[in-house]
Every structure is written in structure tokens, then in C-alpha cells.
Amino acid sequence: MVFSSNVFLMVFLPVTLLIYFLVPERYLRGRNCVLLAASLVFYGWGEPKYIFVMLLSILFNYILALMIAKASTVKQSRLLLVLNVAGNLGILGFFKYTDFMIDTVNGILGGALSPLNIALPIGISFYTFQTMSYVIDVYWGKVKAQKDLIAFACYVTLFPQLIAGPIVRYSDVEAQLMARSSRSDQIAEGIRRFVLGFGKKVLLANQIYVVWKEIAVNDQLSVAAAWLGAVAYTFQIYFDFSGYSDMAIGLGKIFGFDYLENFNYPYISRSITEFWRRWHMSLSSWFKEYVYVPLGGNRKGFKRQILNIAIVWALTGLWHGASWNFVAWGVYFGIILIIEKLWLLKTLDKLPVVFRHVYSLILIVIGWVIFAIDDLGQVGTYVSMMFGAGGMLTDDAFFYFLQTRGWLLLICIVGSTQLPAKAASWVCGKLAAADQQEVISGIAEAVVLVGIMVVSIAFLVSGSYNPFLYFRF
Amino acid sequence: MKKRDLIVIISAVAFLCFLSIGTLICPDVDFSENENRYMQGVPVLSVQNLLSGDFSADSEDYLTDQIVFRESWVSGKSKMESALGVRDMNGVYICKDGRLVERITDAEFDWSQYKRNLQQMSMLKQTLEKKDIPFDVMLIPSAASVNEDVLPKNALRFDEEKAFAQAEILLGDSLVDLRSAMCGAEAEEASKMFFRTDHHWTGYGAFIGYREYEKHKGTDAESLTYEGVEPQVLTDEFQGTLYSKVLMSNLGYDTIDTPSSALDAEYMVMTDGEMHGSLYFREYLEKKDKYAVYFGGNYGRVDLSMENAKSDDEILIIKDSFANSFVPYILDEYAHITMVDTRYFREDISALAAEYDRVLVLYGIDNVAEQRMVLASGVAE
Numbered sequence: 001m002v003f004s005s006n007v008f009l010m011v012f013l014p015v016t017l018l019i020y021f022l023v024p025e026r027y028l029r030g031r032n033c034v035l036l037a038a039s040l041v042f043y044g045w046g047e048p049k050y051i052f053v054m055l056l057s058i059l060f061n062y063i064l065a066l067m068i069a070k071a072s073t074v075k076q077s078r079l080l081l082v083l084n085v086a087g088n089l090g091i092l093g094f095f096k097y098t099d100f101m102i103d104t105v106n107g108i109l110g111g112a113l114s115p116l117n118i119a120l121p122i123g124i125s126f127y128t129f130q131t132m133s134y135v136i137d138v139y140w141g142k143v144k145a146q147k148d149l150i151a152f153a154c155y156v157t158l159f160p161q162l163i164a165g166p167i168v169r170y171s172d173v174e175a176q177l178m179a180r181s182s183r184s185d186q187i188a189e190g191i192r193r194f195v196l197g198f199g200k201k202v203l204l205a206n207q208i209y210v211v212w213k214e215i216a217v218n219d220q221l222s223v224a225a226a227w228l229g230a231v232a233y234t235f236q237i238y239f240d241f242s243g244y245s246d247m248a249i250g251l252g253k254i255f256g257f258d259y260l261e262n263f264n265y266p267y268i269s270r271s272i273t274e275f276w277r278r279w280h281m282s283l284s285s286w287f288k289e290y291v292y293v294p295l296g297g298n299r300k301g302f303k304r305q306i307l308n309i310a311i312v313w314a315l316t317g318l319w320h321g322a323s324w325n326f327v328a329w330g331v332y333f334g335i336i337l338i339i340e341k342l343w344l345l346k347t348l349d350k351l352p353v354v355f356r357h358v359y360s361l362i363l364i365v366i367g368w369v370i371f372a373i374d375d376l377g378q379v380g381t382y383v384s385m386m387f388g389a390g391g392m393l394t395d396d397a398f399f400y401f402l403q404t405r406g407w408l409l410l411i412c413i414v415g416s417t418q419l420p421a422k423a424a425s426w427v428c429g430k431l432a433a434a435d436q437q438e439v440i441s442g443i444a445e446a447v448v449l450v451g452i453m454v455v456s457i458a459f460l461v462s463g464s465y466n467p468f469l470y471f472r473f
Numbered sequence: 474m475k476k477r478d479l480i481v482i483i484s485a486v487a488f489l490c491f492l493s494i495g496t497l498i499c500p501d502v503d504f505s506e507n508e509n510r511y512m513q514g515v516p517v518l519s520v521q522n523l524l525s526g527d528f529s530a531d532s533e534d535y536l537t538d539q540i541v542f543r544e545s546w547v548s549g550k551s552k553m554e555s556a557l558g559v560r561d562m563n564g565v566y567i568c569k570d571g572r573l574v575e576r577i578t579d580a581e582f583d584w585s586q587y588k589r590n591l592q593q594m595s596m597l598k599q600t601l602e603k604k605d606i607p608f609d610v611m612l613i614p615s616a617a618s619v620n621e622d623v624l625p626k627n628a629l630r631f632d633e634e635k636a637f638a639q640a641e642i643l644l645g646d647s648l649v650d651l652r653s654a655m656c657g658a659e660a661e662e663a664s665k666m667f668f669r670t671d672h673h674w675t676g677y678g679a680f681i682g683y684r685e686y687e688k689h690k691g692t693d694a695e696s697l698t699y700e701g702v703e704p705q706v707l708t709d710e711f712q713g714t715l716y717s718k719v720l721m722s723n724l725g726y727d728t729i730d731t732p733s734s735a736l737d738a739e740y741m742v743m744t745d746g747e748m749h750g751s752l753y754f755r756e757y758l759e760k761k762d763k764y765a766v767y768f769g770g771n772y773g774r775v776d777l778s779m780e781n782a783k784s785d786d787e788i789l790i791i792k793d794s795f796a797n798s799f800v801p802y803i804l805d806e807y808a809h810i811t812m813v814d815t816r817y818f819r820e821d822i823s824a825l826a827a828e829y830d831r832v833l834v835l836y837g838i839d840n841v842a843e844q845r846m847v848l849a850s851g852v853a854e
Contacts, residue, residue, distance in 0.1 A: 214629070
């Protein structure tokens with residue numbers, strides 16, 4: 001199920017909320033049961049068979065974590081950890097990378113192995129990383145093993161973050177799994193976040209996608225049109241993914257969970273290093289903590305550090321999808337980050353801010369082209385058209401979309417900066433002086449939020465494009 | 474508890490309740506006239522449906538189709554988009570004069586399908602030439618090229634020049650070229666050829682097609698005028714397929730008319746084996762799809778037999794729905810008219826064509842790229 005569907009909004013969410021809040025707060029295990037049951041329905045809605053893969057993964061990690069916690073020797077617990085990591089990566093690898101490896105082997109050796117056509121279980125990349133972080137943390141002694149199977153299953157399956165993140169670490173929600181309360185300010189905050197995310201997804205991402213879709217199918221593009229298309233995709237993926245994270249964080253809050261932020265205005269970055277501190281933060285920090293640091297990070301000399309960065313970024317690319325363009329995308333950013341680390345950051349610091357923004361944005365936009373097109377040859381064609389291979393500076397496509405989607409583009413540009421947040425807090429500051437400011441600001445806010453929902457539903461019903469991009473991962 | 478938070482929570486709950494309870498209470502719609510399709514009914518819950526994923530897909534369709542105020546959401550969205558400068562919605566251009574025109578971009582136009590179909594026509598032409606049966610192909614220019622001047626600025630559309638050039642190469646003098654008569658006309662004239670709210674040509678557009686076809690045949694058609702055929706209005710409350718796609722209320726209505734001679738003529742019509750006394754199915758004038766007043770829609774094969782035709786000739790028309798409003802103009806010229814629609818007709822067309830005195834292929838040019846035609850025998854690839 002996806003958040004921007006009618007089944008979710010009109011049936012699943014109201015029913016889940018109703019049952020959840022009918023269970024009194026003191027029966028937390030009961031509430032956890034409701035959430036677990038709801039999450040399984042949510043997960044199995046489209047393809048029920050993969051519930052079993054997830055249940056297997058839950059049991060495997062639940063049991064191994066308990067065994068690691070009880071292990072009498074370091075050797076024993078290390079062995080169990082290796083078994084656990086191998087098991088998790090094995091499941092992920094089988095479902096996600098088998099066909100990719102078969103294709104690659106065929107390509108290199110000219111063999112004719114037939115691919116198994118394994119369908120990727122939704123969200124497997126996300127929940128595998130969550131459970132691995134839990135078991136590793138147990139091994140490191142950072143958290144205690146969870147004895148309550150319901151609470152643990154609840155952590156893994158919690159529907160707000162189940163299929164597209166953020167990757168929630170067990171340590172961040174451990175306390176809330178065992179004790180949490182419902183506060184009206186937290187629920188209201190959750191509603192705000194959910195509605196904003198819903199609007200970002202339906203009104204911005206889905207709509208700007210049209211521009212990319214229409215431009216990308218052409219094999220002759222002017223420089224301006226190629227850039228416009230790439231910029232459209234750049235906005236689409238940001239509003240799609242960060243909108244989803246907003247909805248996840250918002251829903252989490254409604255049920256009493258505080259997830260960490262996943263995005264922090266990535267497109268205002270002044271370097272690629274900064275960009276990756278602001279984009280999909282839960283993934284970057286996961287790789288940092290569970291791959292980069294254990295590999296030695298920057299503690300084992302400069303050469304080793306460069307190697308570690310390279311490993312992390314090849315894996316980051318591969319995590320995004322079983323295809324060479326994702327590997328290329330990871331390597332692309334790995335190389336840029338290494339160059340920045342070596343000397344470029346120091347040089348950039350001396351340059352005017354405008355230049356640093358332009359530098360970062362150009363590299364980010366090109367990065368998304370590599371990400372968007374799953375055939376490396378076509379990536380090359382598209383990027384070369386961005387630099388004039390089409391032989392035209394402008395064409396009809398560019399002017400047409402600029403005229404008809406100019407507003408949307410402008411909203412996307414402003415929407416990816418801090419301006420809207422600043423404007424909102426400015427308005428709130430003005431209102432604070434008025435009598436009855438609570439009521440006035442409440443009504444103003446309700447009008448805006450319901451307005452966003454009404455417009456979004458009008459677009460949803462009108463049946464434009466809907467699936468979440470991050471499903472594939 | 475802060476009042477501000479409370480207001481936010483209450484309004485969110487109220488909105489959700491409005492959506493779900495409103496949809497629950499509203500009676501289900503079986504058939505949508507505007508969308509011209511049956512709406513999803515209550516999904517059937519069964520183990521099989523659950524496991525196959527059909528239940529979840531049907532549930533989503535059910536809620537989307539039956540959502541409270543469904544058409545208001547759609548028309549509201551169109552209005553908002555239009556206000557923000559969007560000029561294409563659901564595959565339709567909103568033109569400067571308010572008319573709607575189908576939007577077919579170069580990427581959407583299936584060039585290989587188009588070429589393959591032209592080759593089929595060319596092979597049929599060769600077969601019929603050997604038998605001395607006159608063969609013509611009339612490709613109707615798209616509404617976008619006829620109304621080029623009012624299209625949105627820089628509007629994207631397929632390269633129609635190229636499409637006609639390919640047709641000229643493959644069909645030679647068999648091509649009845651309507652471009653000089655239909656494209657590049659004065660705004661006033663051009664605006665009469667296609668409906669404002671539908672993808673078909675109007676009675677006037679079909680008249681132009683008729684006049685050009687007569688000229689091509691070598692008939693003296695200079696004296697033919699639209700007034701001369703005394704067009705009779707069938708309805709002036711037509712809102713066509715393109716209207717249904719955007720549901721904007723400010724578009725007005727179109728008029729469907731037809732030559733008076735056809736209204737008075739005596740003939741028998743057979744649609745896929747069923748006999749009728751008239752080609753006009755007036756019951757459709759009360760429905761949404763009023764263009765179906767011609768023949769009641771499309772069939773695999775339609776036969777018309779005239780009592781007192783001007784000649785004994787029999788003509789075969791291989792066609793799409795554009796021919797339905799064209800046939801009334803030629804009704805009294807042939808003793809027998811057969812129309813076959815390649816979408817539904819599964820028999821050997823080239824063998825059939827050999828039995829006629831004339832053969833005409835009549836399509837909207839963009840429709841030639843839409844479906845695969847098999848016109849020449851024994852070459853079903």
C-alpha cells in the first residue's frame with residue numbers, strides 16, 4: 001500500500017487510528033499488537049506472499065540477537081554476528097541481486113544462464129538494514145536484546161517507515177516501543193508533517209515528473225531542454241522521497257514515535273560533502289556507522305581512508321538498485337567526495353558562495369541523470385545532450401514546458417529552500433501578538449492543511465502518475 | 474491541550490470522515506457517461522482475489538471511481554492547472570480560442586506502426602491495380618495541424634509533414650491529399666472543421682473530405698458547396714470525448730449536422746448482421762456520446778444498400794470512426810456501400826476488396842499509427 005492511495009487514506013488509516021486509540025494507553029502491548037497487525041496488512045496488501053520473507057527475517061534476527069546477548073564468550077558472539085550478517089545479506093542478495101549477477105556473468109562470459117525473474121519484496125532494503133543495525137548494536141552492547149517479540153516485530157514492520165524509510169535505528173525507538181504516550185501537540189505535529197509530505201509527493205513530485213517524462217523520451221534535445229528535464233527529475237526525486245519521509249515521520253508522531261529527520265534542505269548545499277550530510281541522512285549515517293567506521297574510517301591512515309570511502313560509495317550505489325547505473329552513480333559521488341576531501345573543499349571555501357552553490361547543483365543534477373536512466377549508454381547520450389550534442393541551444397520542448405510549467409518549477413525551487421519555513425514562522429510571529437492567537441493560528445493552519453489535502457486529492461482522483469519512486473529499492 | 478493543536482486535529486479528523494463516510498453513503502455509479510466506461514463495483518473478497526492482488530487493485534479502483542464528488546475533483550483540478558498556465562491535460566491541448574485538440578507528440582506517435590500500415594495499403598493498392606479496381610487513400614490531417622494557429626505556443630506535436638511525405642512516397646497518386654483544403658485555412662474557416670470538444674471532424678470537415686474525394690475521382694466538384702447540401706442540425710448540445718477528458722465547464726457545445734439528402738434517402742443498413750432502416754441512431758442524441766448518432770458506433774462490417782442510387786457501383790470503405798459522418802455525403806452515389814473497421818473486422822480484406830468497383834481507405838492520419846492493420850492477404854506477419 002502507498003500513502004498517496006485512496007485505500008490508505010479512506011479506509012486503512014481511519015480504521016487503524018480508530019482501533020489504536022480505542023485501546024487505552026496503559027495497554028501498550030495491545031497498542032503494539034494493533035500496530036503490528038495493521039503493518040502486516042499494509043505490507044501484504046499488494047503482494048501477500050512476501051509477508052513470509054519478512055516474518056522469517058524478524059524471527060531470525062530476534063532469535064540471534066537473544067543468542068548473542070546470552071553468548072558466554074566473545075568468540076561465540078562474534079560467530080553468531082557473522083552468521084546473522086551473512087544471513088541478512090544473503091536474503092537481501094538473493095532477492096535483490098541474483099538476476100543482476102546472472103546478467104553480469106552472462107555479459108562477461110557470454111553465457112546463457114536464464115534470469116530467475118525474482119520480484120523484489122517491497123522495502124526489503126530498508127528493513128534488512130534496520131534489523132542488521134539492531135543485531136550489531138546488541139553485539140556492541142549499545143542496546144539490550146528485545147525479549148518482547150511483538151515489540152520487536154513492531155519495530156521492524158511499523159508501517160510508516162516500512163517501505164521507503166527512513167531507516168530507523170532500534171536505539172532511537174527502543175524506549176518508545178516499551179513506553180509511549182499520546183500527546184495532542186505531538187499528534188497535531190504529526191498531522192502537519194503528514195499533510196506537507198502528502199502535498200510534496202502529489203502536487204510537486206508527481207507533477208514535475210511530467211516534464212522529465214516528456215523530455216526524456218526524445219532522442220534529439222537542445223541544451224536547455226536537456227537541463228530542464230534533468231532539473232525536473234532533480235526536483236521530482238527530492239519531493240517524492242522527502243515527501244515520503246515527511247509522511248513517515250508524521251505518521252510516526254501520531255502513534256507516538258519520534259523518528260530522526262531524513263532530509264535537511266539538500267539542494268542548498270555548497271559542496272557535495274555537505275549535500276550528503278543533508279540527503280537521505282538515515283542511510284548515510286547507517287553506512288558511516290556500520291561500514292565506514294568498522295572498516296577503520298580515518299583512523300588507519302589516509303590511503304586506507306580513501307579506500308574506505310570508495311567501498312562505502314560503491315555499496316551505497318548498489319544499495320539503491322541492482323543495476324550498473326546505480327553503481328556508477330555511487331562511484332561518481334565517491335570520486336567527487338574523495339576529490340573534495342583531498343583538496344577541493346579547501347579551494348571551494350575561498351570562492352564566492354554563489355559559485356559553490358552552482359558547482360554543487362550542477363554535479364547533483366548530473367548525478368540524478370545517472371540515477372534516473374538505467375542504461376549507461378543512454379546516460380552518456382543524455383549527458384552529452386546537456387552539453388550540446390543535440391546541436392541546439394533551445395527548442396520547442398524547452399519553451400513549451402517553461403511556459404506551461406514555469407509556476408511549478410518556481411514553487412519547486414522555493415520549496416526546496418528554507419524560505420517557506422521561514423515565512424511560516426514569520427506569520428506565526430505576527431499572529432502571536434493578536435488576541436485569541438491560538439484560535440486564529442489554529443484556523444489559519446487548518447485552512448492551509450485541508451486546502452493541501454483537497455487539492456492533492458483532486459490531483460490523485462484525476463489519476464495522474466502515482467507510484468512511489470523509492471519502491472524499487 | 475493547546476487550542477491550536479486541537480483545531481488542527483479536529484479539522485483533519487473531519488476531513489478524513491468526510492472522505493470515507495461521504496464515499497460510503499454516496500450511491501455507487503455503474504456507468505460514467507463522461508468517461509464512457511463502467512465504473513469499478515464493490516470488490517469481491519475471496520482467498521484467490523486476495524492472493525493474486527486483484528482485491529487490492531480493485532479496492533483502489535473502487536474508491537477512486539466511487540469517491541464522493543468524483544467529477545468535481547477532476548474539473549477542479551483542470552481549472553487549477555489551467556489557471557497556472559498548464560495547457561495540456563490528459564493528452565489534450567487547451568487552445569487559445571478555447572477549443573480542445575488531441576495532443577500527440579513525436580514520442581507518442583508510433584512511427585514504425587505507421588510505416589507498416591502504409592506498406593499494407595501500398596500492397597493492397599498493387600493487388601487492386603492488377604484487377605483495375607480504383608483505389609484511394611484519404612488521410613485526414615490532425616486537428617492540431619488544421620488548427621495550428623490557435624495551438625498553445627511551442628506546442629509539441631508529431632511531425633505531420635514527415636508522415637504525409639511517407640504516405641506520398643508509398644501511395645503515390647492514390648493519396649487524396651486533404652492538406653491544401655484543410656490546413657492553412659483562415660482562422661474562421663479552420664475552426665469549423667473539427668469539433669471544439671471532440672476529436673472527430675464536423676459535418677463541415679466531412680463535407681470538405683467528400684468534395685476533395687470527388688475532385689480526386691475526376692468528378693466536376695467545383696459547384697459543390699456546403700450550403701448546397703443543406704446541412705440539417707441533429708443536435709447542438711454535443712460535448713465530446715475531449716471535453717470528458719478535462720471536464721471544463723466553459724467550453725460550450727458543438728453542433729452535429731448532416732446533409733439533408735441523406736436524411737430523406739431510402740436505404741437499408743446492416744451492422745454486423747443486424748438490419749436497420751436508417752444510419753441515424755437518434756436515441757444516441759439523448760446520451761453523452763452523441764457522435765454515435767451515426768450508425769450507433771463502430772462495427773466490424775456495415776453494409777448500406779440504396780434503392781435509387783445514381784450508379785450501380787459498389788464501394789468498399791476501409792475506415793475508422795471519421796468515415797461515419799462522411800458516408801451520408803456519398804450515400805446516393807453508390808448502389809452498395811460496405812464499411813469495414815480494421816479494429817474489429819477479422820476477415821480477409823484484400824479478398825473482399827476484389828469484389829468491389831471502388832475501394833477507399835479513410836483514416837485520421839494519427840489513427841494509422843494506432844493499430845496494426847492487415848490489408849494484404851497472406852502477409853499476416
